[in-house]
Amino acid sequence: MATTRTYLGASPEERRLARRETLIKAACDVYALRGYRGATVKAICDEAGLTERYFYESFANNEALFLALFQSVCEKMLNAVRAAGTAAAGTPEKKARAILTAYYRGLQAQPPQARVFVIEASDVSPAVHAIAGATFERFTDLLAEAWHGAPMRLDPMLRAGIAGAVVQIARDWIESGFARPVKAVVDAALRISSVLGAALDETNSAANKTKPVMTRKSEPSR
Amino acid sequence: MATTRTYLGASPEERRLARRETLIKAACDVYALRGYRGATVKAICDEAGLTERYFYESFANNEALFLALFQSVCEKMLNAVRAAGTAAAGTPEKKARAILTAYYRGLQAQPPQARVFVIEASDVSPAVHAIAGATFERFTDLLAEAWHGAPMRLDPMLRAGIAGAVVQIARDWIESGFARPVKAVVDAALRISSVLGAALDETNSAANKTKPVMTRKSEPSR
DNA sequence: TATTGTTGACAACGCGCATTGTCAATTACA
């Protein structure tokens, strides 16, 4: 029962990876249709046209699949957003607007996925929660950099607040069925994120090289 | 099998309500200890010293109990916060600070409950989600009123953003084990909420009596 | 004290789903 032969023109590894991809795509559809909670292993396998055995061949369980998918989605989102920020020339506000517009447009382009990955993801599991947190730390750093013009140390609580605002706006927008134009959504997020410009100017005017002396005792990241 | 006798000095209704209260208190402890997901009906009943029969006598299911408890917690929180805002005299900023301080202090006073009701509550069920949403609409209205000096129509997206910021700051703070002083937390939230002052002055300078003419097409509440 | 409402301990059933196992049909290769 070794696994060594080519089959249908593909090596064992190729077949395994192909199945893995098939499962991921199927899972994405099922998540979008039923939500993560309602997505049973069987439903995903049916959608993929594969059996449970091949599910467990590539993933320890449903959560592991979701985690892999979520991680990839987050990376893509961050890349798109970073690119938009880099491409945008002009005032800090224009850069920040470009970042936020890229984010919300990305959601609007994939409504079912947006629902799953923005609204449901946070409480799928601690691991997913951690990825979401790290992703939005980076997202907010990009925003701060846009407003300030250079990489920036941010107060963790302020960063959390901005991230929370951006995400909550996304949630409400998604739940409303994208009832409002992107511009209105971006405007609200932009207005809130603008405190990054002011806040940074106040507290860290020259703190991007030397660490501030009055730093807090500890910094539990999340 | 009518239920009419006094028993241990209490009428049937009194006994039923006493059991209900016992269950609610027990549930609160179990939620705090294991989280909502880990709180089985049996665990709550064991903690209460009652049997499952009496659970279903007062609640349709676990979620119904949580909903009742959550609703009461939200009401108390809003009352406390409203009182703090009313009591605080002085500049808009001082009023807003009083509101936020009351909120975060309230969380700090009950760490396990804070974890459950701030972090877990949102995704217990759609009904709970709705309560949470409505609560923070009102919370943000209080903040806006503090900043502006009078009740105010708020852009829904802006309101969502502010609410998201306040809550996300709370979440991070709780997950850090309340690592930072309340003042630092309040400062961050206050800074973000300050856009309410600016935003309202811009868009609705005299709109608290007549509805603004340029109102948006529709307003899907959430 | 006898009867009946009331309570607590606990068994029993059902359901959904994850996870593993069986077996015949299909495909590659010697």
Add this chain to the structure above:
DNA sequence: TGTAATTGACAATGCGCGTTGTCAACAATA
């Protein structure tokens, strides 16, 4: 073409927990 790897369909098991039901022990009233 025959043998062994590979696959798909599907049954079988196990587990957790919600929910309902049983029955003996306890308390109140006539």
